[in-house]
Amino acid sequence: MIRGHLIKLFKPLNRKLLRDINLMWGQVLAVSLVLGCGVAIYVMMNGTLASLKDTLAAYYSRYDMADVWAPARRAPLQQMEHLKNIPGVRLAEGRISVGGILDMPLEAEPVRAKIMSLPDGRMPRINALFLKAGSLPERGSEQVVIADDFAEAHSLRVGDEVQATLYGVRRTLKISGVALAPEFIYSIAPGEMIPNARRYAIMWMGYEALGHAYNMDGAFNEAVFLLDRSASVPEVLARIDVVLDPYGGIGAYHRDDQLSDEFLQSEFTTLDTLGGLLPPIFLGVAAFLLNMVVTRIVEQEREQIGLMKAFGYRPSAIVWHYLRFAGIIVLIGVLGGWLAGYRMGGGMANIYKDFYKFPILIFDPGLGIYLRAAVFAGVAGVLGVLLAVRKTISLRPAVAMAPPAPTDYSRLGRFASKARWMDQGLRMIVRHIARWPGRSALTCLGVAMGMAIMIGAQSGRDAINLMIATQFELVSRQDLTVAFTEKQDPVIINELMAQKGVIAAEPFLAAPATIRFGHRSRHQGVTGVVQNANLNVLINQYDQAVNPSPQGVTLSESLATALAAGPGDLITLEFKDGLRKSERLPVMKVVPTYLGTPAYMDIDDMSTLLRECDRVSGAYLLVDAHELERIYGLLKDMPTVAAVSTNQSSRKAMSDTMDETMGTMTFFNSLFASLIAIGVVFSGARISFYERQREIASLRVLGFTVAEVNAVLLGELAVLTFLALPLGAYLGYQLALFIHTNMSSELFRVPTTVSNWSFAYATTVIILAAVVSAAVIARQVAKLNLVMALKTRE
Known part of the structure; x- marks a missing residue:
């Protein structure tokens, strides 16, 4: 049996396969590397997405994440019976949700807090907590459970005390526990762009103690609901609004509009977009490279193919031989991609676990994702081979064994003879490129695609930098944003201006509302701003300051798109504050926001x-x-101040967070894109060298020096690389536009921008790859065996 396997192993085609792989190990590794990059990106992104979705679903289910939230101003607890009896409602609970200010010993800035009530003596049935340490607050005590991220940011433990201002009264809160909650996986302060655990705290307090502190005894200002699977969500929301409307109901909303879940879904969209776009590009480039390699082999082995057919080898056996060659390349790429994707996916899972507060997050993509990645890589390999062998394999043995017709340069020769400015070497370069326009165009396109992927990967960082610069330099020019517990008389602005160190102050007015246009609606806050603002400014698409139009509404671009409304359209504003008036107002302007x-x-x-x-x-x-x-000290002691946010800390938090999340993904994508670009350039140069060995040897025999031969051979690489640069820049911008358009949502709009640095980085990588490849080829030219090369038949 062993002898039979050895005989089978050393059959002619098997020996030829091993010989080809040994002779072309450089190209084999280059193509495998590109395939591996595609597989790794696919496994990392789609595996991370699958792990996040599975973890989220299990977390929501186990801790009873609410389906609906219904804020109100102040409703008696007796109304909960009416809410529980609404058809479609499976379970409902009322709670108190308020804001406060914390005075942390190592923080000069006031820290904002969101405090929610817990049923005294038990865990809530909806939005239950995952207690990491400690216990629930004791009934009637001023104890709190704090969110894990805030505890970690300030090194707080069970038993520590926190100074807080609740409803204008200074209190000392004792920490009884540390927890996570499904509704605050992504805990972001109102008006902020990114989570900042040092400046925003989530806390839970017993109902009796919190109700007493905020004069909410026997009342609630937020209800949460679990719905039956068969419930009609719009109908349930409408019925809840009817019940709570007399008590200042702001408008019930579904989980899809809950801030934490909405950010998570936006992140899923980003991963889904990148995971569905980048791997096919990587694998397409790999198929292109494989096609180049196999095409060269087939063209060089044309005579051998004809001889094999003459000896009785069927075309299917010959195709299978080249498919096995591709299969080895694919196998190396898939195994390496699986390993790299698993390692990188584990790293991404750790980052997401810290960024999105899950009790546990394990990278577990499932067998299906690994298999799909392997299938995609295999399809790329098969396509590369079939496109390469389809022409030669159809030739009759006699035709295949005959040398191909000599290359016809006559037409190009007449053109070159008229171009007196060309020297002999340049004529040879132009002649070879023009004689094989398809091959030259594909080589140029391959280099351009490698450059485009690098630009597309880098554009994510460029977009974030633009968002940060626009938000904190053009729009939010203030140092502090102060929110009051209740609406105040404007005289308070004069009081703030009278304080030493306050240079300027501008008021704003905020009110919850439902905005409707046609059949579309959004529960949306409306902000009243002053004319000719200098601190918080509205800007147009040209980054120019604009004023809100009197007698009308100015919509953000995202809201206008969601409502399908534009300038001139009449929209309905149903205010949930004051006299709760409903007004029809025209849209006067649409401004961009991120x-x-x-x-x-x-x-x-x-x-x-x-x-x-x-x-x-x-x-x-x-x-x-x-x-x-x-x-800061003054604002902490003001009973009318509910929250204070600072631009400096918000900007730093956003930069740090984006560097950790977007920066990691950008690094991986840029690394793989760079490897692809290097692989394309290197493979193109190696293939060109092997194809032209006889020509190179002939030139050397005719008296050309090694430098002159290198100038002719590498000049072609230089010309094609030079032509690929502008094409790669254009394709890179279009790729960035496609990625950012598909990543944008109502909640988060990603601008399309590519910095000069990104263009320069991609260009530099391409040029360096070409220079290194040229150095390798130049060394091979110098070591070329002229006799052996000249013995090769045309």
């Missing part, structure tokens, strides 16, 4: 509509940096 779906009005017009003249919700402050700590 986060959320804001709507703006002139502050005076909005006050008139709300019948709350001379009231403000908060203020934007520009302050002297030397007086910041004193101003």
